[in-house]
Amino acid sequence: MGVKQEILRMAIYLTFPVTMFWLSNQPEYFEEYIVKRKREIFPPEQTEEKRQLEEVKKKFRLEQEMRYMKD
Structure with a gap:
């Protein structure tokens, strides 16, 4: 028996x-739990928000360049 x-x-x-x-x-498990959870934590970027952010960055860079040119 042992x-x-x-x-x-x-x-x-x-x-x-x-x-x-x-x-x-x-x-199926991977798609259902892992990928959905990742999308909740890191949602896809919104194009409008991204465009606005790029505009702000560009404006900031131009202001810095103008300051450097004045000095």
Whole structure:
């Protein structure tokens, strides 16, 4: 009975991590949980906001250049 019990125990010990690895690497799981969560944390950039930010940066750079030219 000792050998059979050890074989069963070893099978259980190996089955659990292999199963968890297999489940966590399913594309459906990845898409559903990981990618959606990433999109919630880092939403896609809005083009209008990006354009406004670039305008502000450009205006700031021009002001700095004008200050340097005056000196």
